[in-house]
Amino acid sequence: MPAPRLAIIGAGISGLTLATLLGGHADVVVIDKxxxxxxxxASRRVGEASFDHGAQFFTARSKAFQRFLQPWIDAGxxxxxEPRVLTLEAGSKPYRRDWFEPHYVGVPAMTALPKALAAGLNLSLQAEVTKVEREAEAWWLTFADSSRAGPFDWxxxxxxxxxxxxxFPSVFNGxxxxxxxxxxxxxxxxLGFAELPExxxxxxRVKSSPLDWIVRGGSKxxxxxxxxxxxxxxxxxxAEELEAESSIVVDNLCKALDNAIGIPLPxxxxxxLHRWRYASSAQTTSSAFELDVTNSLAACGDWSVFSDADNGGTRVESSFLSASALAERLLTLPGFRA
Ligand SMILES: Cc1cc2nc3c(=O)[nH]c(=O)nc-3n(C[C@H](O)[C@H](O)[C@H](O)COP(=O)(O)OP(=O)(O)OC[C@H]3O[C@@H](n4cnc5c(N)ncnc54)[C@H](O)[C@@H]3O)c2cc1C
Incomplete structure (x- = not known):
């Protein structure tokens, strides 16, 4: 029996983890806009400079994620x-923050791990899915440029x-x-400067400010x-300023930066400026993933029960755990190669 054809929409850590764990058990394509x-x-280059403008680091609290990461730690x-981390608050003396567990980063940028995972996968990029439709017992995807891909079993x-x-199709029970x-x-x-002061x-970490976090370039x-x-x-x-003009947001964040550091910067x-509309889940589901076996549809991500949303806890590891739980379940279903 041929392996099931499976389309994974999203090449973040969830999609790449799922594709990696299903490798050899299904015929997988990972699609991303x-x-x-x-x-x-996410990482971004501006001239010679490079920024991780999404996730800053990730922790690995579960044995499963630690095991998954180990080969990539071994490979560098x-x-x-291990940065020098301070807590800053305008009008207060800065104090040192200690980290009590490893805080991992990709080398030389946060995209290093996703790129390494993607290396052996079948990828389709710059493909924005706008519709998922059932046709003749199979799923077909339509993209923003009106092209289509399919047929897929899952x-x-x-x-x-x-x-x-x-x-996603309205028949999906998730x-x-x-x-x-x-x-x-x-x-x-x-922000890029001609020269930063020491x-x-x-x-x-910044307190009582519009700012939450500052990282000096080149410290990773x-x-x-x-x-x-x-x-x-x-x-x-x-949330309050989401639709404000970019120049106003930049001005306000630069003022908050001067206040937090206590000196005006050049x-x-x-x-x-990058607006992350969906940075972290503030309210999550109570399940590890959503699975609809009847319709051969599923979803996983950092919105699952593995996210500790009350503690700002949407994390790379939450996505990993959701995707690996889904992979484990899919592999018990008929059709997936043992
Ligand atoms: C500013 C910021 C700071 C963060 N800081 C940390 C941190 O310090 N530590 C930590 O652990 N986590 C942090 N996170 C959270 C962490 O980055 C996420 O939880 C995790 O990366 C989510 O991975 P994912 O694969 O589930 O989703 P995503 O990374 O969002 O992947 C989903 C993918 O789906 C694609 N996609 C969406 N719609 C379509 C479509 N219609 N067609 C095709 N493709 C589509 C997107 O392009 C995207 O690549 C941070 C996030 C942000 C934004």
């Missing part, structure tokens, strides 16, 4: 990051839940659970020194 892989494990694709969605709702998922947004601001931190493993800063806003501030040579 972006030019590259990684999703929110993933390394523990379709699995791994995007943030509110995005899945836009194009849609109701996904309707309850909520996400919080985040602004990422990438800073006493590599990374800083495998990166070269650069005169840049990456800022993340708080989720709450981003004007940046460039600034680039």
């Amino acid at each position: 972006s030019r590259g892989v990684g999703g929110r494990m 694709t993933v390394k523990a990051w 379709v699995v969605a791994t995007a943030p839940a509110p995005q899945i709702l836009n194009w 849609l109701e659970a996904l309707q309850h998922v909520r996400y919080a947004p985040c602004f990422a601001l990438m 800073l006493r931190f590599d990374a800083a 493993e495998g990166t070269v020194p650069q005169q840049t800063l990456l800022l993340h806003s708080t989720r709450a501030w981003a 004007l940046p040579e460039f600034s680039l």
Whole structure:
């Protein structure tokens, strides 16, 4: 019997984990609307500078994720990051923060792990799915440019839940659970300077500010020194200002930066703002994944029960756990090669 043909929509850590674990058991294609892989494990080059403007690091608390990562740690694709971390608050003395577990980063950028996972996979990029339809006992995908792909026996969605709702078939019995998922947004601001003054931190958590997090360029493993800063806003501030003009958001975040550091910084040579509308799930499902065996449809991602949303806990590891739980379940179904 031929292996089931399976389309995975999304080449973030969820989709890539699922495709990796199903390798050899199904005929898998991973489809993503972006030019590259990684999703929110995102990196961006601006001239000589490089920014991780999505996930900053990831932890591995489960044995399963630790085991999955080990070959990539051994290969140097993933390394523990040990920055000098401060907590900053305007008007208060900065204090040091200690990390009590490894905080991993991709080397030389956050996309390193997704790129390594994708290397052996069948990928289709710059392909934005707009519809998933049943035709003659199989699934067909329609893309934004009106082209189509299929037939598929199974379709699995791994995007943030509110995005899945836009194009997944209404027969999917997991849609109701996904309707309850909520996400919080985040602004990422990438700043490049002619020369930065000496800073006493590599990374800083900021309190009582529109800013949540600051990282000095070149402080991560495998990166070269650069005169840049990456800022993340708080989720709450981003929710209030989400539709504000970019120039206003940039001004306000730069003011918050000066306040947090306690000195005015020189004007940046460039600034680039990214709006993450679905940064982290603020309300999640109570299941590990959504599976509809009757219709051969499924979904997994960082909106599942593995996310500790109350503690800002949507994490790379949550996506990994959701995808690996789904892979394990799919492999028990008839048709998937043992
Ligand atoms: C600003 C920010 C900071 C973060 N910080 C951390 C952190 O420090 N530590 C941590 O562990 N986690 C962090 N996270 C969360 C972490 O990045 C995510 O939980 C994780 O990467 C999600 O992976 P995923 O594969 O489930 O989803 P995604 O990475 O979102 O992947 C989904 C993919 O689906 C694709 N897609 C969506 N719609 C379509 C469509 N219609 N057609 C085709 N493709 C589509 C997207 O392009 C995307 O590549 C952060 C996230 C953000 C945004």
